[in-house]
Amino acid sequence: MDWEFLKGQDAAVASLRRDLASDRVANAYIFHGPEGVGKSTAALIFAKALQCGGEAPPCGECPACLKIDRGVHPDVIHVSPPEGRKSIGVEHIREAVIGRAVQRPQEGNRQIFVIDEAHAVTIGAFNALLKTLEEPSYDTVIILITQNLHALPPTVVSRCRRLLFRSLNRDEQRAVLAASLGGAGGDLDQLISLSLGRLGTALGNDPEVLAGRREAALGFLEGLAAPPGKADIIDLLSLAASQGSGSGAVRAEVLRFLEMLLGLLRDILVLKVAAGDLEPWNTDLDEVLRELGRRWGAPGLIQAMDRVETAVRDVGEINTNPSLTLESLVIGLRGTVGAGS
Amino acid sequence: MDIVIQRNTLHRALQSVQGVVESRSSAMPILQNVLISAEGKNQVRLLATNLDIGLQGLFEAKVKEGGSVTLNARKMFDVVRELPDADVNLIEEDGQWIRMECGQSSFRFPGLPPSDFPSIPDTGKEKSQSVPSKVLAEMIRKTMFAISQDETRYTYNGVYMESEDETLRLVATDGHRLAMVERSGLGADFNGGVIIHKKALGELVKLLSESADSVEIFMQKNHVIFRMGAIELSARLIDGDFPKYKQVIPQDNQHHILADRDGLMRALRRVSLLSNETRMVKFVFQKGQLTLMTNGSDVGEAHEVMESNYSGDELIIGFNSRYCLDVLNIIEEPDICFALKDSLSPGVISPSEGEGYIYVIMPMRV
Numbered sequence: 190m191d192w193e194f195l196k197g198q199d200a201a202v203a204s205l206r207r208d209l210a211s212d213r214v215a216n217a218y219i220f221h222g223p224e225g226v227g228k229s230t231a232a233l234i235f236a237k238a239l240q241c242g243g244e245a246p247p248c249g250e251c252p253a254c255l256k257i258d259r260g261v262h263p264d265v266i267h268v269s270p271p272e273g274r275k276s277i278g279v280e281h282i283r284e285a286v287i288g289r290a291v292q293r294p295q296e297g298n299r300q301i302f303v304i305d306e307a308h309a310v311t312i313g314a315f316n317a318l319l320k321t322l323e324e325p326s327y328d329t330v331i332i333l334i335t336q337n338l339h340a341l342p343p344t345v346v347s348r349c350r351r352l353l354f355r356s357l358n359r360d361e362q363r364a365v366l367a368a369s370l371g372g373a374g375g376d377l378d379q380l381i382s383l384s385l386g387r388l389g390t391a392l393g394n395d396p397e398v399l400a401g402r403r404e405a406a407l408g409f410l411e412g413l414a415a416p417p418g419k420a421d422i423i424d425l426l427s428l429a430a431s432q433g434s435g436s437g438a439v440r441a442e443v444l445r446f447l448e449m450l451l452g453l454l455r456d457i458l459v460l461k462v463a464a465g466d467l468e469p470w471n472t473d474l475d476e477v478l479r480e481l482g483r484r485w486g487a488p489g490l491i492q493a494m495d496r497v498e499t500a501v502r503d504v505g506e507i508n509t510n511p512s513l514t515l516e517s518l519v520i521g522l523r524g525t526v527g528a529g530s
Numbered sequence: 531m532d533i534v535i536q537r538n539t540l541h542r543a544l545q546s547v548q549g550v551v552e553s554r555s556s557a558m559p560i561l562q563n564v565l566i567s568a569e570g571k572n573q574v575r576l577l578a579t580n581l582d583i584g585l586q587g588l589f590e591a592k593v594k595e596g597g598s599v600t601l602n603a604r605k606m607f608d609v610v611r612e613l614p615d616a617d618v619n620l621i622e623e624d625g626q627w628i629r630m631e632c633g634q635s636s637f638r639f640p641g642l643p644p645s646d647f648p649s650i651p652d653t654g655k656e657k658s659q660s661v662p663s664k665v666l667a668e669m670i671r672k673t674m675f676a677i678s679q680d681e682t683r684y685t686y687n688g689v690y691m692e693s694e695d696e697t698l699r700l701v702a703t704d705g706h707r708l709a710m711v712e713r714s715g716l717g718a719d720f721n722g723g724v725i726i727h728k729k730a731l732g733e734l735v736k737l738l739s740e741s742a743d744s745v746e747i748f749m750q751k752n753h754v755i756f757r758m759g760a761i762e763l764s765a766r767l768i769d770g771d772f773p774k775y776k777q778v779i780p781q782d783n784q785h786h787i788l789a790d791r792d793g794l795m796r797a798l799r800r801v802s803l804l805s806n807e808t809r810m811v812k813f814v815f816q817k818g819q820l821t822l823m824t825n826g827s828d829v830g831e832a833h834e835v836m837e838s839n840y841s842g843d844e845l846i847i848g849f850n851s852r853y854c855l856d857v858l859n860i861i862e863e864p865d866i867c868f869a870l871k872d873s874l875s876p877g878v879i880s881p882s883e884g885e886g887y888i889y890v891i892m893p894m895r896v
Contacts, residue, residue: 256646261558263581263648283682285557291684292766293752295581296649317682326769 191247192234194368195227197361201352205231209238209246215350216325219307221338222354225389227365231354232303232332233257236265239330240297253297264297269305277304282314290321290329299328307333308340315345322348359468362388382471385452406449407477410457413522414484443504443511447518451497457482458490484526493525531568531597531622535589537613537632543589544607546761547578549733550585551603558648560600565647566620567598577650578603583730584650584753584764599628600647601639606630609637651753651764658746661698661716663758666745667738669700670731672711672887675856677728678704685770689731691754692723701775707853708778708890709860724754725772730765737763779890780876783869787815787840788882791866795858797822797834802851804832810894811851815840815870847873848894854879857889 192202201220208214220228237247237254240262247254256262268285270277286302294300304310310318310333322331322345333349335341357365359381365388366377376396383399384391390399456469461482471478485493500518503509535543544564552561558581565577571593577586599622609630610618619631626641670689678686683705690701698716702709726734734756738745741758748755755764802811806827814821820838825831847870858866863881870877873896879889 252645252649259646261560261646261648263558267557288681288684289581291769292582293769295752295766296651328769 191237191249195231195234196365196368197357198227198231198354201231201354204352205235205238209235214239214330216329217322217331217333217349219333219335219338219341219346219349219351220354221335221351223356223387224336225387225392226354226357227388228334228354229303229305232334235332236262236301236303239299239301240264262297263295264300266300266302267305268302270309275309277306277310277314279311279314279317282310282318286331287317287321290325290331294328299330302329302331304331304333307335308337310341312342315342319344319348356386357388359386362386362391366391379473382473385449385470402446402449403453403471406446406453407474409450410453410481413519414481414526440504440511443515444501447497447501447504451494451501453478454490454494454497457485458487458494461485461490462487486527489525489527493522496521496525531566531599531620532595533566533568533574533591533593533620534617535574535591535620537610537615537618539589539591540618541607541610541613543574543576543587544603544610546587546737547576547585547603548607549736550580550583551578552580553604560642560646561648562602562604563600563642563647564603564606565598565600565644567644568593568596577647579648579650579764581648582727582766583733584648585733585761586650586764587761589760597622598644599626600642600644601628606639651750651755653748653755653757653762656748656750658748658757660744660746663738663741663743663745665713665716667735669698669711669713670735670738672860673700673702673709674728674731674735675860676702676704676707676709676889680704684768685725685772688725688727688768690723690725690772690775692720701772703773703775703778705773706850706892707857708775709857710775710779710888710890712886714886720749720754723772724749725768725770726754726765727768730763734763734765737761778876779888780869780871780878783871783875783878785815785840785842785845785868785870787820787838787868787870789820789836789838789866789868791858791861791864793836794866795855797836798851798854798858801832801834802855804830805851808894809851810848810896811854812896813847813849815842815845815847817841845870845873846896847877848896849877849891850894853891857891861887 192206195202220231222228234247237249237257240253240257241247241251242253243251253262257265260267266285266289268277268281271281286304290300290302325331333341333345338346338351362381363377366380369392380391380396383396383403384394452470456471456474457478459467459469460475460479469475469478496518500514503514504511547564551564561580567575569575569588572590573588574591574593575586575588577584579585613632613635616633621629621631623629626643628639628641630637630639673689677688681687686704692699693716696716697712697714699710699712737758746757748757753764753766755762798811801822801824802809804827805811805824810824812823814823815838817840818838820836820840821833822836823833857879861881863883865882867880867882868877869880874893876890876892879891880887
């Protein structure tokens, strides 16, 4: 796996390669951009290029490259929230990063710390990390990976070199999926639609599960958009409740449902106001979505998306009760139907 | 790999590396394993590391077929401990399983690929420096207790080793006290000085106590390696500047007061029992006498008067009793010397005779 593997991130890749070529590698980077566009892959390739002992780094064949590929290189340290936890706390950062960054590398040229989901690092942990970011030793490189740059404190952001990884268009996604899945991916276009253009989702999920989720989200929207006489609030509430039933992974499941809902609303809005200029993800639902779009005005749709985004934040970050959040969302969304049309 | 090794040799070998094997599951499960590799026809190398410290040793064994394996060090040690004294046969099987046979017993361990094992620096052909084991062990013992326990101050978490004009010097400090020991005639070169973490020192002291006459020290870019006979310990260096300790050592403390080490220690122990949570004991120096005092705590107060050769004006200075007792315990000479300036300047405690050991202690406000 080398730089060629990374599709559609020419600007970020060029910047990293320039740093390598001129031996002016920064001590801290932030790779930010949407989920599944190659941030972690870029960090891995960058780490290999830094540790590689071959002639054309990253050669992919030397012991260092092979160890990084297998995830056992002692000087490439991955940090992510511990199992069952949502955040990376100060103890974790002290032990995994700060305490090791003060040591010389074990066998590589440098020590590279890759902090995945950097937005999950607590503010206390970031504060503890500041000194390491500010005065690192020459052989330490810290890479923060996040989808949400704004969740990082400005004190951290200002100490890092920022690289934006942009969203991939449909063709680039198709190329990446084809390379990763081979023939096993089935209908790639369908998969891209179902995953709303998120490669991470497309690669990590069963297409049938995604299709089922979209079906549920579509049914939910159709219920909402039904004319007043026919709309059955009780039905909707129970549909919402069914999304939040069961146990264990409820919260995660509700989040994915809400994200699907958001994707569909976005497509409806695109078809309504920017058809032709922007491409909706769910190309196969064109007619259905256009039909749904007639029930909303553009301001109403934007309002609806706002409400869903708030619900995503409530469930994902503030830890509200998923079922209650969904129920209040039903009421709130119902109020956006017809607005402004 | 196919080797035959004596049970007692294997037991000793595994025991020597246990100290650095990662006990809990970490991001790298292979750190719980020991790497065993055949070297030539008559030796095996055992190697373990927790990435801070690496330990390896060469042990006698009959090598029938070369190769290397890794397996869980703790479990293997537990099994070998229970084996009778006989030959143990280690055989590598397909799919990275390792079979161990001894007499009628047979065990199978799952292995991990040896290529995943972190590499440990090799001493190679570099030039080494030799220091008598006993001397190094003593120097470490005399400084190590002053290392900071605060894990967030990394440069204070180890002993600083440096050499200057054929003098080997070890320094440790936690910001409140500082211990420095020197031995001349030991021209070891430490590339300007290295900090060695206290965990590595703990292992090193253990090995030094069992080791032969001298220890060979190899300096490398990222590690320092201590070789004692067939065993090598490599410690990863702490990257950072050790505090400028020379500025801390007072040069102009004009009052030199001699005291009987044992008598002072006993008195200090008694008096400090009634100190408050700061552990402060007041040292009141007057003409011809020294009074140790504690007061201000809820549990009571104490004082004890000792004779002293002090001849200046009255001088009252407070010290943390634990810091004083630490050094009084470590010094072997019968008499010690206090060097003081005034009640707010750092004091120096050293053996009254002989050079080479200095302990600086910050006073507390009385």
